[in-house]
Amino acid sequence: MSIELRNISKRFGDVAAVQNVSFKVAEGELVALLGPSGGGKTTVLRMIAGLEQPTEGDILIRGQRVNDVSVQKRNIGFVFQGYALFKTMSVADNIAFGLKIKKWPQAEINDRVAELLKLFGLDGLGKRFPHQLSGGQRQRVAIARSLAPKPSVLLLDEPFGAVDAKIRQELRDWLVHLHDELSVTTVFVTHDQEEAMEVSNRIVIFSRGNLEQIGAPQQVYEQPSNEFVARFIGVLNVLELRVENGVARLHELTFPSHGVADGASLRIGFRPYAIQISPQLSEYRYRATLRHVYFLGVQLRLELETPSGLTLRTRITKDEFVRLGLAEDQQISFQIREYRVLSRDGFALNPEVSAVHQAPSIGEGI
Amino acid sequence: MAGTTQKRWTSGNAKSRRGTEDPWYIRWILIGIAGFFAGVFLVLPLANVFGQAFAKGWQAAFGSLADPDTIAATKLTALATLVSVPLNTVFGVAAAWLIAKFEFRGKAILTTLIDLPFSVSPVVTGLVYVLLFGLRGYFGPWLDQYDIQIIFAVPGIVLATIFVTFPFVARELIPLMQAQGSDQEQAALTLGATGWQTFWHVTLPSIKWGLLYGVILCTARAVGEFGAVSVVSGHITGVTDTLPLRIEKLDKEYNSVAAFSIAALLAVLALLTLGLKTWLEHRQQRELDLAQTSSDSPDEH
Numbered sequence: 157m158s159i160e161l162r163n164i165s166k167r168f169g170d171v172a173a174v175q176n177v178s179f180k181v182a183e184g185e186l187v188a189l190l191g192p193s194g195g196g197k198t199t200v201l202r203m204i205a206g207l208e209q210p211t212e213g214d215i216l217i218r219g220q221r222v223n224d225v226s227v228q229k230r231n232i233g234f235v236f237q238g239y240a241l242f243k244t245m246s247v248a249d250n251i252a253f254g255l256k257i258k259k260w261p262q263a264e265i266n267d268r269v270a271e272l273l274k275l276f277g278l279d280g281l282g283k284r285f286p287h288q289l290s291g292g293q294r295q296r297v298a299i300a301r302s303l304a305p306k307p308s309v310l311l312l313d314e315p316f317g318a319v320d321a322k323i324r325q326e327l328r329d330w331l332v333h334l335h336d337e338l339s340v341t342t343v344f345v346t347h348d349q350e351e352a353m354e355v356s357n358r359i360v361i362f363s364r365g366n367l368e369q370i371g372a373p374q375q376v377y378e379q380p381s382n383e384f385v386a387r388f389i390g391v392l393n394v395l396e397l398r399v400e401n402g403v404a405r406l407h408e409l410t411f412p413s414h415g416v417a418d419g420a421s422l423r424i425g426f427r428p429y430a431i432q433i434s435p436q437l438s439e440y441r442y443r444a445t446l447r448h449v450y451f452l453g454v455q456l457r458l459e460l461e462t463p464s465g466l467t468l469r470t471r472i473t474k475d476e477f478v479r480l481g482l483a484e485d486q487q488i489s490f491q492i493r494e495y496r497v498l499s500r501d502g503f504a505l506n507p508e509v510s511a512v513h514q515a516p517s518i519g520e521g522i
Numbered sequence: 523m524a525g526t527t528q529k530r531w532t533s534g535n536a537k538s539r540r541g542t543e544d545p546w547y548i549r550w551i552l553i554g555i556a557g558f559f560a561g562v563f564l565v566l567p568l569a570n571v572f573g574q575a576f577a578k579g580w581q582a583a584f585g586s587l588a589d590p591d592t593i594a595a596t597k598l599t600a601l602a603t604l605v606s607v608p609l610n611t612v613f614g615v616a617a618a619w620l621i622a623k624f625e626f627r628g629k630a631i632l633t634t635l636i637d638l639p640f641s642v643s644p645v646v647t648g649l650v651y652v653l654l655f656g657l658r659g660y661f662g663p664w665l666d667q668y669d670i671q672i673i674f675a676v677p678g679i680v681l682a683t684i685f686v687t688f689p690f691v692a693r694e695l696i697p698l699m700q701a702q703g704s705d706q707e708q709a710a711l712t713l714g715a716t717g718w719q720t721f722w723h724v725t726l727p728s729i730k731w732g733l734l735y736g737v738i739l740c741t742a743r744a745v746g747e748f749g750a751v752s753v754v755s756g757h758i759t760g761v762t763d764t765l766p767l768r769i770e771k772l773d774k775e776y777n778s779v780a781a782f783s784i785a786a787l788l789a790v791l792a793l794l795t796l797g798l799k800t801w802l803e804h805r806q807q808r809e810l811d812l813a814q815t816s817s818d819s820p821d822e823h
Contacts, residue, residue: 207708227711234712240705243812244727253723254713287812305713 158183159204159309159341164213166199166365173199175365176213181358184339186332188352191362192388197345198237200362201311204343206230217309233302233340235312239294241286247297248273248282254305272300291319292327299331303338312344316351328355349389353377361385383425383498392425393469394498407466408442414497426495431470433458433490435480440489444468449477449484460490571789574782586780587787591760595768595784598676602683602751602764603744609684610740614691615733619725621692622699623707633696639688647685648753651678674756679764682750687740694736698729698810731805738802742795746788 159181166174174196181187189197202208204215206227214221222230242250248269255265273282276296286294295315302310315331316324332355335342346352352359353373361368361376369381380386387394397404397411404411404422416422434440444460447467456477460468468490482488494508575583586592620626621633639647653659655672665672672678706728710720726733748766755762763771765784772781 205712207712228714228716232712234709236705236709238705240709242706242709242724242728244724253710253715257710257714257719301709302712 158216158218159343160214160216160219161200161204162214162216164200164203164210164215166196166203166208167211172365174203174210177362177365177367178213179360179367179370181341181343184341186335186342186355186357187344188356188359189343189345189362190349190352190359190388191347191368193347194364195347195362196365197360197362198313201313201343201345204309205232205234205311207234231305231308233299233305233307233310235295235298235302235310235315237314237317239286239298241294241297241301243286245285246282247278247284247286247289250286250297251301251304253301258305268304272304276300290323292323295319295327296330299334303340308341310340310342312342314346315344316346316348324351331355353389361388363388386425390428392496393428394423394425397422397424407464408462409466409492411495423498424495425498426492428457428469428471430493430495431460431468431490432493433460433470433472433480433482433488435482435486435488437487437489440491442490444488444490446482446484446486446488449482460488568789571782571785574778575786577782578779582779583783583786586777586783589780591763592768592780592784594760595763595765598679598763599745599765601676602680603741605680606684606687606744607737607741610687611691611733611737613688614693614695614736614740615729617692618695618699619721621696622702623704636689636692639686644682644686644747644749644751645753648682648750651682651685651750651754655681673754674758674762676762678754679751679762682754683744683747686747686750687744690740690743691733691736694732694739694806695729698732698806699725701810702728728809731802731809735799735802735806738795738798742792745791 160179162178164174164177165172177196177200189200191197199208203210204217206222206225210223215223217230217232242253245253251269251272252265255268260268269282273279276299278293278296278300281289281293286297289297299310299312299315316327319327328351331344344355353376356373358370358372359376360370363384369376369385371379376385377389380389380392383392383394386392395406395409397406397409399405399413399416399418399420399422401418402413404413404416404424411422411424414422432440437443442462444462446458447461448459450457450459451474453474455471455473458470458472460470462468470490496508497506499506617632617636621629652673654661655665655678656662657666657673659673662673670677672681706724707720710724711717715723746766747764748770751764752767752770755764755767757763757767757771759771765788769781769784769788772778772784
């Protein structure tokens with residue numbers, strides 16, 4: 157069912173946890189609330205559930221204002237960060253709990269529990285107790301339990317936080333499939349941008365209680381609306397330059413002043429892939445030593461050190477690395493292909509500019 | 523003290539029978555010393571209690587228990603216990619719930635207040651009640667007008683027992699409930715359960731062993747309480763004597779068989795309590811371990 161937040165604010169004492177947040181989740185969508193811890197995303201999720209009351213603003217589910225509707229009556233499924241399984245109950249009893257509360261007939265409860273155990277790959281585990289399960293199994297029990305009474309909305313708080321990396325990947329895939337199958341409106345909280353990108357239809361990004369951007373993963377990645385989003389999504393390296401004689405400078409790197417007065421500072425940001433590297437020392441403007449190579453799988457992270465001691469980090473695909481015949485401690489040349497001028501207050505991002513054509517000195521491009 | 527939630531050092535694993543590399547004679551000397559003290563200070567007095575009780579045979583011992591005044595004392599002790607234990611159980615659960623699951627101002631003060639009966643001498647407790655409800659106390663004259671007698675009467679004894687046994691259940695449950703957090707309760711709410719259903723189906727089952735343990739300790743203390751009750755009782759034979767007071771009185775009358783028969787009865791109760799307590803401690807430790815491990819750490823398989 158659709159969810160709508162209108163100008164929601166939440167204060168805990170003097171602390172503003174959420175400030176004037178509005179967004180909509182369409183029927184059947186899978187939405188991620190993304191942000192660093194303390195960003196207010198969990199508070200938003202708990203307000204949708206009814207576990208917290210907003211200080212201001214309205215929450216609508218299916219167009220109905222639900223501010224005054226109790227948790228019990230909102231018909232939501234909530235999966236807690238630590239799963240919060242009932243320790244004294246078996247897996248089957250955990251799943252059946254919501255149905256017993258809603259006074260389903262016993263035969264229907266049994267059918268529903270059997271159906272969910274099967275759907276969640278928990279066959280034969282119905283009689284086990286939570287402490288006898290692995291992390292991944294517990295998580296599936298928690299989701300099965302929340303889905304048992306057929307909620308109209310599924311809310312998950314850091315659903316993949318407490319399991320190890322390999323299981324996390326499996327669970328992500330599995331959640332996507334589950335969502336495709338059940339198409340229940342789903343909102344989940346995460347601090348992992350990769351997870352948000354991979355799993356959701358749309359991402360809502362929070363920082364310090366403010367909504368920073370809403371959009372599809374690709375949109376957020378390609379058009380971050382401000383510096384915070386760009387940095388958080390992991391697509392922005394920032395340099396702090398000083399303007400002298402009409403040129404912005406940091407060690408040997410120079411950029412146009414972009415209208416900033418002499419003596420003032422200019423901040424620029426560039427994507428990690430914006431640095432171009434060549435083993436031919438004459439190819440690009442700047443020289444550097446390839447200090448470290450970190451293997452991350454398909455891509456590599458490189459650490460460059462310029463002769464004056466400035467360290468820059470960049471990413472490159474493994475294929476490219478091999479094609480260029482690079483190795484650690486090698487001397488290379490590089491340039492920054494494009495960058496953005498960042499404003500001081502960190503609001504809307506300026507468009508990217510190409511460094512190659514605007515370079516004040518040499519112009520030996522790509 | 524009731525705050526026994528640490529790991530039991532006695533329940534080490536079976537593989538390491540020998541804790542140290544010390545030679546055998548050191549071990550036996552230490553065990554011997556410990557055994558000697560336990561024997562002299564614990565076993566011997568206990569054996570003496572039973573010895574004295576049965577000094578003039580079974581009939582005399584059981585006969586003295588059937589004395590009308592002793593029966594009256596038994597009834598009074600039972601009454602004080604049956605009133606104070608349920609009340610303190612309800613109070614203890616409510617207080618532990620409040621302290622463990624909610625944040626509010628004055629929480630530290632409440633926690634300290636719950637411990638107060640542990641730190642105040644029982645005699646002082648008794649005197650406080652006398653000062654409050656005695657004929658010359660604050661409420662004494664007012665109570666007297668309505669012909670209500672608390673001090674030197676049954677209500678005073680019940681009140682003193684309630685006060686002295688006040689912390690036991692709460693003290694047992696607070697650390698347990700704090701370790702468990704309130705996630706399970708919130709989960710129950712999101713599944714549609716009311717507050718009462720949540721308490722009944724989720725909270726209570728997860729604290730039941732700790733609760734039972736607290737109730738046992740509370741009962742043991744309620745039955746055995748002497749100091750506070752002694753001050754407010756007035757020692758009216760057959761009316762305001764509890765079992766411990768009755769023992770004292772019989773002992774002063776040089777009726778050692780009767781005194782020790784009742785003492786033996788209380789000792790049997792104490793031994794039963796001890797057995798139950800040991801078993802419950804084990805169960806409760808498991809409950810606490812579960813509370814600490816269940817949510818995180820994907821453990822076995």
